[in-house]
Amino acid sequence: MIRLFDNWLYLNTLFFIQLFSLKQVHTFNEMFAIIISLVVIAAVVYYRRYRSFYSHWDKRGIPAIPGSVPWGSYSSRSHMRQYQGFSLDKFYYKMTNHPYFGFYDMRSPILIAKDPEVIRLILTKEFSHFIDRTYTGLPKTDPLLHYQLFSLSGNKWRALRTKLTPTFTSGRMKAMFPLFLDCAQGLNSLLWSRVGSIVDVKDAVARFTTDVICSCAFGLQTNTVVEPNHPLRKAAADFLAFGDSLYLKFRLLLTLLSPFRIPFNRFTPKSVEDYIMKLISDTVEYREKNKITRNDFLELLIQLKNKGSLKDERKEEVEENFEINLDVMAAQSFLFFFAGYETSSSVQTFCLYELALNQDIQQKLRNEIQEVIKIHGEVTYQAVNDMKYLHMVVSETMRKYPTLPALMRRCVIPFTMPDGGKIQKGDQIFIPIWSLQHDPQYFPDPEKFDPERFSQENERNIIPYTYLPFGGGPRMCIGNRFGLLQTKVGLITVIRNFQVLPCDKTSIPLKLVKNSNNITACEGPIILKLIPTAPEN
Ligand code: HEM
Numbered sequence: 001m002i003r004l005f006d007n008w009l010y011l012n013t014l015f016f017i018q019l020f021s022l023k024q025v026h027t028f029n030e031m032f033a034i035i036i037s038l039v040v041i042a043a044v045v046y047y048r049r050y051r052s053f054y055s056h057w058d059k060r061g062i063p064a065i066p067g068s069v070p071w072g073s074y075s076s077r078s079h080m081r082q083y084q085g086f087s088l089d090k091f092y093y094k095m096t097n098h099p100y101f102g103f104y105d106m107r108s109p110i111l112i113a114k115d116p117e118v119i120r121l122i123l124t125k126e127f128s129h130f131i132d133r134t135y136t137g138l139p140k141t142d143p144l145l146h147y148q149l150f151s152l153s154g155n156k157w158r159a160l161r162t163k164l165t166p167t168f169t170s171g172r173m174k175a176m177f178p179l180f181l182d183c184a185q186g187l188n189s190l191l192w193s194r195v196g197s198i199v200d201v202k203d204a205v206a207r208f209t210t211d212v213i214c215s216c217a218f219g220l221q222t223n224t225v226v227e228p229n230h231p232l233r234k235a236a237a238d239f240l241a242f243g244d245s246l247y248l249k250f251r252l253l254l255t256l257l258s259p260f261r262i263p264f265n266r267f268t269p270k271s272v273e274d275y276i277m278k279l280i281s282d283t284v285e286y287r288e289k290n291k292i293t294r295n296d297f298l299e300l301l302i303q304l305k306n307k308g309s310l311k312d313e314r315k316e317e318v319e320e321n322f323e324i325n326l327d328v329m330a331a332q333s334f335l336f337f338f339a340g341y342e343t344s345s346s347v348q349t350f351c352l353y354e355l356a357l358n359q360d361i362q363q364k365l366r367n368e369i370q371e372v373i374k375i376h377g378e379v380t381y382q383a384v385n386d387m388k389y390l391h392m393v394v395s396e397t398m399r400k401y402p403t404l405p406a407l408m409r410r411c412v413i414p415f416t417m418p419d420g421g422k423i424q425k426g427d428q429i430f431i432p433i434w435s436l437q438h439d440p441q442y443f444p445d446p447e448k449f450d451p452e453r454f455s456q457e458n459e460r461n462i463i464p465y466t467y468l469p470f471g472g473g474p475r476m477c478i479g480n481r482f483g484l485l486q487t488k489v490g491l492i493t494v495i496r497n498f499q500v501l502p503c504d505k506t507s508i509p510l511k512l513v514k515n516s517n518n519i520t521a522c523e524g525p526i527i528l529k530l531i532p533t534a535p536e537n
Pocket residue numbers: 149150151161335336337339340341343344347398403404407408468469470471472473474475476477478479480482483484487
C-alpha cells in the first residue's frame with residue numbers, strides 16, 4: 001500500500017516537472033499551489049511511512065510499548081535524552097509481567113530481554129543467532145572504527161576475537177603488571193602534592209588510567225600527571241568532540257528521522273585517524289628496526305602481525321583467517337584506549353565516592369590492603385589477587401554503577417522464543433543491565449552500597465544473568481582482567497595511604513551524564529578531601 005502511494009507520488013512529481021518544463025505553468029499562484037501540494041503529499045507519505053515502523057512488534061505478536069511519530073516510545077525528546085539506564089528502567093517497570101517486550105527508539109524497533117532465562121538464551125545458549133552488536137557495518141573508509149573488535153560482525157568478529165583472546169590471559173596481565181605500578185607512582189605523587197587540599201578524584205584517576213592504557217596499548221609513557229595535555233589525549237578529546245559535534249548530531253538526526261537509510265562514510269576526524277596511524281606505524285617500525293620488545297599489547301599485536309597467531313597458555317596455538325595489518329592494529333589500540341580508559345576510570349571514581357560516604361567500608365578495605373601488602377612485602381600481582389574484600393568492593397561498585405546501562409545484540413538468524421515470539425533477522429536487542437542490577441527482587445535494597453552481597457557465601461545466591469557488568473557469553477568484555485587490575489591498582493594507591501572524605505564541594509547525590517548512548521559516568525568533577533593515613537612512601 002505504502003509502495004503504491006510512493007509510486008503515485010513519484011508519478012505526480014514527474015507530472016509536475018513536465019508541466020514546468022513545458023512552460024505550461026505561468027502564474028506565481030499556480031506555481032505556489034503546485035509546490036504546496038507537493039509538500040503536503042510528501043509530508044503525508046513521510047508520516048505514513050514513519051508510522052508504519054510502529055507495527056513491527058504487533059506483527060510478530062510481541063508485546064510492546066507503543067510508538068508515535070517522531071520519538072517512538074519515548075514521551076518526549078527530554079525523556080529520550082536522559083541517562084539511558086533511567087529511560088530503559090521506565091520501560092522495564094511498565095512491562096513487569098513480560099519476560100521480553102519491544103519498544104521504539106524513534107523509528108527503530110528494539111527488543112528488551114528482561115527475564116534472566118531469556119537473557120541466557122540470547123547471550124549464550126543461542127549465541128549464533130545473536131552474534132552481532134547493533135553497531136555493525138561501519139564503513140571501511142573509517143578504518144579505526146571499521147576493524148574494531150567491538151563493532152565487527154559475524155565470522156570476521158569470531159576470527160579476530162580468537163586471535164586477540166590470548167593477549168588477555170592472566171599470564172600476560174602479570175607480565176604487564178610492572179607497567180601498572182610505574183603509572184601508579186605518578187598517581188601517588190599527584191595525591192601527595194594535594195594533601196591538605198581538596199582533590200578532583202575523577203580527574204586524578206582519569207590521568208592514571210590514561211597513563212596505564214597508553215603505556216600498554218601504544219607503548220607510550222604519557223605521564224599525564226605532569227603533562228595533562230599529551231597529544232594522544234587531545235586526539236581522544238577531538239574524537240569525542242566530533243561524535244558530539246553539531247554536524248554529526250544533525251546527520252544522526254537526519255538518519256533517524258528519515259524514512260530511508262542514509263549511509264555514513266566516517267565518524268573519526270581525519271586528523272585523529274592520521275595521528276593514530278602514524279603513531280602505530282612509527283612505533284612498530286622503531287621497535288622492529290631496533291629489535292626492541294616490551295611487555296605490552298602492542299608487542300602482542302606485532303607478534304600477531306608477524307606470526308599470524310599467539311600461543312594461548314591454556315590452549316593450542318590458534319590460527320584463524322584474519323590478517324593483522326597496521327590498520328587492524330591501530331583500530332585495536334584505539335579501541336583498547338577508549339574501552340579501557342573511560343570504563344576503568346569511572347569505576348574507580350564511583351568507588352571512591354561510595355567509600356567517602358561509607359567510612360566503615362573504607363576502613364575495612366584499608367586494613368585489608370595494608371595487611372596483604374605486609375604479607376607480600378609490596379604490591380604484587382598476587383597481592384592484588386589476594387585482596388578479597390577489594391574484589392567485593394569493586395564488584396558492588398560495578399553493580400550499583402554498571403559501566404554500560406544496557407548490552408546490545410542484533411539478531412542474525414531468525415529465532416523463535418520458547419513461548420512462540422518471533423525474532424527477525426536484523427532485530428536489535430537490549431539487555432537492561434542497569435535495571436537488572438537495581439531490581440530489588442535480585443538485589444534487595446538496591447540503592448545501598450553493600451559489598452557483602454559479593455562475599456563468597458552471598459555471591460552464590462546471585463541469579464545468573466542478573467549481574468552483567470562485563471556483559472556475558474562469547475561476546476563479553478575481552479579486557480575484563482585488565483580493567484579489574486587497573487581499577488584495583490588505582491584504588492590501592494589511593495586507599496593505602498589516604499582517607500577520602502566528602503567535603504562541601506562534593507555533589508551528593510551525584511548526577512549521571514545524560515547522553516543516552518554514553519557509558520555510565522558522573523556529571524562534573526567528584527571533589528573529595530584527602531587525609532594521609534601513613535607517612536609518604
Ligand atoms: C572495569 C573496566 C571495564 C568494564 C566494566 C567493561 C565493560 C564492558 C562491557 C559491558 C562490554 C560489552 C560486553 C557484551 O556486550 O556482552 C565490553 C566489551 C568490550 N570491552 Fe570492556 N570493559 C572494561 C574494560 C575494558 C578494557 C580495559 C578493555 C581493553 C583493554 C576492554 C575491551 C573491550 C572490548 C574489545 C569489548 C568488545 C568485545 C567483543 O565484542 O568481542 N574493556 N566491556
